[in-house]
Amino acid sequence: MLNAKQIFGAALVLSGLGAVALVFHKPTEAAPTRSFTSSQQCKECHPAVFEEWAGSQHAHSWLNPDVRALSNDFANTDCIDCHAPQEIYSTGIGARVLPRTARRAEGVDCIACHALPDGGVAGTTDAPSAPCRPVAMASLRSVDHCAGCHDQHKTVSQWRETKYAQEGIGCVECHMPMRADGSGRDHAMHGGHSLEMVRQATTLFAERVAGGLRVALTNTGAGHHFPTDERSRAADLWWRPLAAAGEPARPWRHLWRFRSPYRHEVDLVDTLLPSDATKEVLVDDLDSRGPVEVALTYKRTPYWKDPLRPDPELEAEFVHRAVVQP
Ligand code: HEC
Ligand code: HEC
Ligand code: HEC
Ligand code: HEC
Ligand code: HEC
Numbered sequence: 001m002l003n004a005k006q007i008f009g010a011a012l013v014l015s016g017l018g019a020v021a022l023v024f025h026k027p028t029e030a031a032p033t034r035s036f037t038s039s040q041q042c043k044e045c046h047p048a049v050f051e052e053w054a055g056s057q058h059a060h061s062w063l064n065p066d067v068r069a070l071s072n073d074f075a076n077t078d079c080i081d082c083h084a085p086q087e088i089y090s091t092g093i094g095a096r097v098l099p100r101t102a103r104r105a106e107g108v109d110c111i112a113c114h115a116l117p118d119g120g121v122a123g124t125t126d127a128p129s130a131p132c133r134p135v136a137m138a139s140l141r142s143v144d145h146c147a148g149c150h151d152q153h154k155t156v157s158q159w160r161e162t163k164y165a166q167e168g169i170g171c172v173e174c175h176m177p178m179r180a181d182g183s184g185r186d187h188a189m190h191g192g193h194s195l196e197m198v199r200q201a202t203t204l205f206a207e208r209v210a211g212g213l214r215v216a217l218t219n220t221g222a223g224h225h226f227p228t229d230e231r232s233r234a235a236d237l238w239w240r241p242l243a244a245a246g247e248p249a250r251p252w253r254h255l256w257r258f259r260s261p262y263r264h265e266v267d268l269v270d271t272l273l274p275s276d277a278t279k280e281v282l283v284d285d286l287d288s289r290g291p292v293e294v295a296l297t298y299k300r301t302p303y304w305k306d307p308l309r310p311d312p313e314l315e316a317e318f319v320h321r322a323v324v325q326p
Contacts (some may be wrong), residue, residue: 061107
C-alpha cells in the first residue's frame with residue numbers, strides 16, 4: 001500500500017515537472033492556499049457537480065436510515081469507516097479507509113474522494129491557479145480508488161474476472177458516465193437504487209420446451225455479479241399461470257433467488273450471477289402449459305419483508321415481466 005508521501009510523490013510525477021516547478025519555486029503565481037473544512041464550500045464554484053452528488057447514495061451514507069438501523073445508530077463503530085471516511089488520498093488509494101470525526105453528516109463527500117495531503121485536489125487537469133489547486137491524477141478514476149470501500153463484499157474482485165476488466169472498462173465508465181455537455185462525469189453514481197440501472201444489468205428469456213417452460217436470466221450488463229456488494233440485496237425469479245380475462249390474478253410462484261448470505265446465514269449458499277453467466281430454471285408443472293407470466297424482481301434493502309414466499313407485488317420492484325403464450 002502507498003503511504004501519503006508516496007502518493008504525493010506519484011501526484012508530482014503525474015502532474016509533470018512544469019507544475020512541480022510552479023508550486024515550489026514560484027508560489028506567488030499559485031492561488032492562495034485555501035483550506036476546506038466542508039464540502040458545502042465546493043458548492044460555491046462547482047454547483048452542478050454538487051447537485052448530482054447531493055442526490056447520490058454517497059451523500060446519504062451517514063444519514064441513510066437503513067445503515068443507521070443496521071449499525072445501531074453507528075454504536076457499531078466499525079460501520080463509520082466507509083460511511084464517514086477520512087480523505088482517501090491520505091489513507092492511501094486502495095487501502096482500507098479510516099473513520100473521521102468531523103463533518104460526518106456529509107458522508108462520502110468531495111473532500112473524502114478529492115482532497116490531497118498538500119491541500120490541493122485530485123482532478124483531471126492541472127490548474128495550479130484555481131482556488132482548490134487541482135492536480136491531474138490518473139488514480140482518481142482508477143478502480144483502486146473505489147476498491148478501498150467497495151471490495152468489502154468483493155465487487156472489485158468480481159470485476160477483475162470480467163471481460164470489462166480486460167477491456168479497461170472500470171467502475172467509473174459505467175457508474176459515472178460523461179455528461180451530455182462534455183463538462184465531466186456524472187456524480188449521481190447510480191446503482192441499485194436506480195431501477196433503470198438495475199434493468200440494464202440482465203436479460204430475461206423464457207420459452208416453451210418439451211414438457212414445460214424454460215426460464216433463463218443472463219447477466220448482460222453488470223461489470224460484476226448481479227446483484228453485488230451489500231449482502232442483503234436479492235433478485236428473485238417468479239412465474240404464475242396467467243388468469244383468464246375477468247378472473248382474479250393467480251399467486252406468483254417462486255423459482256430462484258440470487259443472493260449472497262450474511263456470515264450467520266449458514267444455511268444459505270451464494271447464488272449471485274457472475275458477469276456474462278446464465279442461470280436456467282425449468283418449470284415442469286401442469287399449470288405452466290397454458291399462458292404464463294414470468295418476472296424478475298429486485299429486493300434492495302434488508303428491511304423489505306423476507307423470506308419471500310408471499311406477494312412480490314407488495315414488497316419488490318419488477319425489473320422484468322413478460323407473458324409466454326402456449
Ligand atoms: C470512501 C468510501 C467510498 C469510496 C472511495 C467510493 N464509494 Fe461508492 N459508496 C460508498 C458507500 C458507503 C456507499 C453506500 C452509501 C449508502 O447507501 O448509505 C456507496 C454507494 C455507491 C453506489 C450506489 C449503490 C446503490 O445502491 O445505488 C455506487 C454506484 C458507488 N458507490 C460507486 C462508486 C464508484 C464508482 C467509486 C469510485 C469512483 C466509489 N463508489 C467510491 C463508499 C465509497
Ligand atoms: C469497507 C467499507 C464499509 C464498511 C466498513 C461498512 N460499509 Fe456499508 N456500505 C459500503 C459500501 C461501499 C456500500 C454500497 C454498496 C451497496 O449499496 O451495495 C454500503 C452500503 C450499505 C448499506 C445499503 C444502503 C442502501 O440504502 O442501499 C447498508 C444498510 C450498510 N452499508 C450498512 C453497513 C453496516 C451496518 C456496517 C457496519 C456493520 C457497514 N455498512 C460497514 C461500505 C462499507
Ligand atoms: C472559489 C472557487 C472554487 C472552490 C471553492 C472550489 N473550486 Fe474546484 N475548481 C475551481 C476552478 C476555477 C477550477 C478550474 C476550472 C475547472 O475545471 O472548473 C477548479 C477545478 C477543480 C477540479 C478539477 C477539474 C478538472 O476537470 O480537472 C476538481 C476535482 C475540483 N475543482 C474540486 C473541488 C473540490 C472538491 C472543492 C471543495 C473542496 C473545490 N473544488 C472548491 C474553483 C473552485
Ligand atoms: C466517490 C468519489 C467522489 C466523490 C464523493 C466526488 N467525486 Fe468528483 N470525481 C470523482 C471521479 C472518479 C472523477 C472523474 C475523474 C476522471 O474522469 O478522471 C471526478 C471528477 C470531478 C471533477 C472534474 C469535472 C467533472 O465534473 O467530472 C470535479 C470538478 C469534481 N469531481 C468535483 C467534485 C465535487 C465538488 C464533489 C462534491 C460535491 C465531488 N467531486 C465528489 C470522484 C468523486
Ligand atoms: C459494465 C458496466 C459496469 C461496470 C464496469 C461496473 N458496474 Fe456496478 N453496476 C452496473 C449495473 C448495470 C448495476 C445495476 C445492477 C446491479 O444492481 O447489480 C450495478 C450495480 C452496482 C452497485 C449496486 C449494488 C447492487 O447490486 O445493487 C454497486 C455498489 C456497484 N455497481 C459498484 C461497482 C464498482 C465498485 C465497480 C468497479 C469495480 C463497478 N460497479 C463496475 C454496471 C457496472
